Amino acid sequence: MIKRRTFTLLAAAITASAVALPAVAEEYPSERLTYTIAFGPGGGNDRMSRTVVDVLRQYDLYSGDIVVENREGGSGAVGFSYVSQKAGDPYRLTSTSGNFIGTPLVADTDWTYADFTPIGLLASDAMLLVVRADSDFVDLDAFVSAANAGRVTIAGSGSAGPERVTAALFAKAAGIEFEYVPIGSGGELVTALTSGSVDAVVANPSEVAGQLEAGTLTALAFSDSARSTNNPDVPTFMELGYDFSFSLPRGVVMPSDLDPAVQDWWIATLKQVVETPEWQEYLVKNGMSGNPIWGDDFATYLEETSAQYRATLVEIGAIKE
Amino acid sequence: MLADIAANLSLGLSIAASPDGFLFLVIGAFLGMIVGLFPGFGPAAGIAVLIPMTFGLEPTIAIIMLAGIYYGSMYGGTITSILINTPGESATVASTIDGYPLAQKGRAGPALVMQAIASFFGGTIGVILITALAPSLANFAASFGPSEYFLIIAVGLLMLTTMMGDNKFKGFISALIGFAVGTIGVDVMSGQQRYTFGSPELIGGVYFVAVAIGLFGIGELLHCIFNGQHRQPAKRLRISFRDKEFWPSRQDYYESRFTFWRGSAIGFIAGVLPGSGATLGSIIGYSVEKKVAKDPEKFGKGEMRGLVAPEAANNAASAGAMVPLLSLGIPGSGATAVLLGAFLMWGLQPGPLLIVNDPEFVWGLIASMYLGNMILIAMSIFAIPLFVKFLDIPYVNVVPVIVLLCVIGAFAINASIIETWILVLSGLVGFAMKKYGYSPAATVLALVLGSMAEETFLQTYIISQGTMNLFWERPVSLVLSIVLLAVVITPIALAVMSRLKGNAAKVNGEAS
Numbered sequence: 042m043i044k045r046r047t048f049t050l051l052a053a054a055i056t057a058s059a060v061a062l063p064a065v066a067e068e069y070p071s072e073r074l075t076y077t078i079a080f081g082p083g084g085g086n087d088r089m090s091r092t093v094v095d096v097l098r099q100y101d102l103y104s105g106d107i108v109v110e111n112r113e114g115g116s117g118a119v120g121f122s123y124v125s126q127k128a129g130d131p132y133r134l135t136s137t138s139g140n141f142i143g144t145p146l147v148a149d150t151d152w153t154y155a156d157f158t159p160i161g162l163l164a165s166d167a168m169l170l171v172v173r174a175d176s177d178f179v180d181l182d183a184f185v186s187a188a189n190a191g192r193v194t195i196a197g198s199g200s201a202g203p204e205r206v207t208a209a210l211f212a213k214a215a216g217i218e219f220e221y222v223p224i225g226s227g228g229e230l231v232t233a234l235t236s237g238s239v240d241a242v243v244a245n246p247s248e249v250a251g252q253l254e255a256g257t258l259t260a261l262a263f264s265d266s267a268r269s270t271n272n273p274d275v276p277t278f279m280e281l282g283y284d285f286s287f288s289l290p291r292g293v294v295m296p297s298d299l300d301p302a303v304q305d306w307w308i309a310t311l312k313q314v315v316e317t318p319e320w321q322e323y324l325v326k327n328g329m330s331g332n333p334i335w336g337d338d339f340a341t342y343l344e345e346t347s348a349q350y351r352a353t354l355v356e357i358g359a360i361k362e
Numbered sequence: 363m364l365a366d367i368a369a370n371l372s373l374g375l376s377i378a379a380s381p382d383g384f385l386f387l388v389i390g391a392f393l394g395m396i397v398g399l400f401p402g403f404g405p406a407a408g409i410a411v412l413i414p415m416t417f418g419l420e421p422t423i424a425i426i427m428l429a430g431i432y433y434g435s436m437y438g439g440t441i442t443s444i445l446i447n448t449p450g451e452s453a454t455v456a457s458t459i460d461g462y463p464l465a466q467k468g469r470a471g472p473a474l475v476m477q478a479i480a481s482f483f484g485g486t487i488g489v490i491l492i493t494a495l496a497p498s499l500a501n502f503a504a505s506f507g508p509s510e511y512f513l514i515i516a517v518g519l520l521m522l523t524t525m526m527g528d529n530k531f532k533g534f535i536s537a538l539i540g541f542a543v544g545t546i547g548v549d550v551m552s553g554q555q556r557y558t559f560g561s562p563e564l565i566g567g568v569y570f571v572a573v574a575i576g577l578f579g580i581g582e583l584l585h586c587i588f589n590g591q592h593r594q595p596a597k598r599l600r601i602s603f604r605d606k607e608f609w610p611s612r613q614d615y616y617e618s619r620f621t622f623w624r625g626s627a628i629g630f631i632a633g634v635l636p637g638s639g640a641t642l643g644s645i646i647g648y649s650v651e652k653k654v655a656k657d658p659e660k661f662g663k664g665e666m667r668g669l670v671a672p673e674a675a676n677n678a679a680s681a682g683a684m685v686p687l688l689s690l691g692i693p694g695s696g697a698t699a700v701l702l703g704a705f706l707m708w709g710l711q712p713g714p715l716l717i718v719n720d721p722e723f724v725w726g727l728i729a730s731m732y733l734g735n736m737i738l739i740a741m742s743i744f745a746i747p748l749f750v751k752f753l754d755i756p757y758v759n760v761v762p763v764i765v766l767l768c769v770i771g772a773f774a775i776n777a778s779i780i781e782t783w784i785l786v787l788s789g790l791v792g793f794a795m796k797k798y799g800y801s802p803a804a805t806v807l808a809l810v811l812g813s814m815a816e817e818t819f820l821q822t823y824i825i826s827q828g829t830m831n832l833f834w835e836r837p838v839s840l841v842l843s844i845v846l847l848a849v850v851i852t853p854i855a856l857a858v859m860s861r862l863k864g865n866a867a868k869v870n871g872e873a874s
Contacts, residue, residue: 088707119563147565149560200550231690232505236506236507251713326706
């Protein structure tokens with residue numbers, strides 16, 4: 042019996058040292074990386090994640106294999122939950138987007154943004170306030186005075202999504218009232234405006250890029266804190282004197298409980314990624330602004346955005362305090 | 363104008379008919395047919411899953427292949443509707459109503475050939491109309507706001523009554539079940555959750571595909587087992603191209619000669635409008651066909667026209683949906699939304715300028731659709747004996763295969779187990795519905811259209827400050843409102859008139 046127990050202990054000790062040793066001795070990274078995408082192929086999150094992975098591979102920024110997997114469902118709930126359960130695993134990456142903040146606020150998920158190690162915000166997805174080019178709203182002030190004189194309708198996709206938050210923050214800053222019309226998808230959103238059913242829409246730049254280029258629609262203002270590198274002619278709400286900004290994080294996060302050295306390694310690596318021409322091309326194609334922030338600053342940003350989002354959802358009655 | 367069209371098409375053909383273009387078009391069309399065969403793998407899921415296969419191709423070639431998957435799946439999707447009463451997606455639900463009875467009557471061969479011909483006809487008419495009318499139709503689609511959408515969906519919902527079967531009361535109950543399930547998910551107005559019980563999987567609502575596969579596929583299966591069909595020996599069907607029974611009869615062609623045209627026209631118009639084009643098109647196509655028929659009592663019991671109409675319509679609609687996609691950058695359906703994502707991935711900016719900036723791309727794609735439809739009809743007809751052979755297999759061996767296909771299809775929607783449970787539950791409900799004469803088609807279509815109707819109605823309500831005057835103030839809405847009223851009032855008026863006439867005849871009869 043004793044012999045057996047000694048043997049077990051010995052085996053356990055050997056196993057433990059075998060597991061523990063490489064982490065100290067070997068260089069990071071030494072294993073296969075799994076990049077989980079919490080949404081389906083072809084969508085915005087998928088395109089961003091695959092661009093990051095392509096750049097990592099093309100420039101040999103990551104020495105090992107990289108596996109990309111789509112785990113969609115429940116507006117990101119499923120995929121983000123999966124990654125959050127990998128606490129301490131330094132070989133897991135995932136991309137954030139609006140639902141990374143929004144889904145835990147409206148649904149009973151087993152994770153929030155705080156259950157991840159923040160690496161960096163690579164781009165921000167802010168919203169444009171768009172009107173018909175032939176409408177009377179020549180600029181944002183004209184829109185605000187029209188709202189003060191009568192009644193304006195603003196449409197956006199979803200009832201409690203970032204579009205509504207942007208519209209609500211703008212109305213608060215301008216002291217106006219408006220009717221919000223939630224519309225399902227991007228396509229019907231554009232026709233709601235072109236058909237003259239609503240006065241304005243809050244939209245993601247990529248949803249209206251074609252129409253803006255063709256001159257059938259005009260963007261009055263942009264919700265980020267700085268002008269978009271893509272639509273440099275469109276002023277921000279802040280520039281025009283409406284004191285708010287709102288954007289959604291297109292960033293990279295990892296599971297919690299990581300060695301700070303791993304976090305630093307990825308911050309340094311992704312800083313190289315955002316400098317590549319391939320990444321810059323991605324930003325231009327998808328209508329995003331690239332003003333990256335890293336590590337703790339990214340954590341603060343996530344916290345602020347979540348609080349802003351939450352407050353608006355409470356205000357419109359979508360969730361309780 | 364005609365010279366322009368010819369120039370554009372020859373530009374397009376130079377790309378689509380190039381060796382590369384043709385090869386990947388054939389691959390896309392073939393994959394599309396296979397994708398369509400799997401219940402649950404509609405065109406949207408099919409394209410999404412196969413996008414990575416096109417990495418490394420030239421953008422135009424890649425999109426030609428993806429588009430081939432898109433309309434190819436429309437050909438394949440009906441095959442399961444006819445053979446095993448399992449529509450893979452909402453656009454082929456209407457095809458089960460007469461398609462499956464045809465197969466049960468031993469006319470699976472003619473039904474499959476006819477659906478291939480109807481698909482070809484609808485698809486080709488659709489592309490011809492795109493070529494000729496795309497710019498003017500784009501403006502029509504852009505003039506559709508929430509009030510117009512609501513009215514067109516309402517027309518579709520009214521048309522549901524024609525496919526409810528003989529017992530209208532049970533059909534009505536079936537539709538109500540669909541509406542009720544449609545309320546699960548996030549309330550469009552307040553963002554509050556309804557009947558989700560805190561489950562993140564239900565926030566997006568109950569996806570109709572799992573419900574459709576369950577109600578039809580599993581429900582039919584349980585019903586057959588309940589009737590003891592698995593104990594019967596398989597019927598030996600000898601099917602080859604040489605058999606006369608393989609081809610549709612002269613009567614089939616003769617009776618449906620106008621059906622092809624009506625179905626295609628209705629489907630195309632429904633497809634151009636963003637929303638649920640192919641589904642609405644197939645419902646309205648079926649319904650109109652039954653209305654104009656002199657012998658409507660034959661429908662639902664294996665009538666060829668009842669299969670041709672929705673098939674021509676849903677293929678014409680899938681072509682029609684390319685109009686807003688190519689000319690406005692507006693996706694009209696789940697599948698075209700995935701295609702739009704693919705455009706962006708290749709750096710093509712969808713919008714009004716796409717056709718100006720990238721004419722090779724747009725015309726190459728349109729030209730490829732002509733070729734694609736020809737390839738698909740040839741492929742379908744060659745493959746039909748294989749599919750019909752399926753009916754030779756003893757039922758007891760078929761059951762596990764169908765169950766497996768259904769479960770894979772439901773699981774594949776979101777790679778989550780919740781859809782599989784929805785499948786099982788709807789299978790039990792589907793069995794009960796079949797047994798007691800309720801209408802699963804009405805349930806599925808009400809589920810698809812109900813939540814759209816709710817959303818667009820509430821949008822109209824907010825925009826018009828609760829007055830609803832948008833429904834008659836906007837010109838297109840006014841026209842649709844009149845159509846809607848006509849649809850409701852005409853049968854009542856006709857009934858009243860015929861009663862009056864009957865009374866008059868009686869009075870006259872008594873007088874003479």
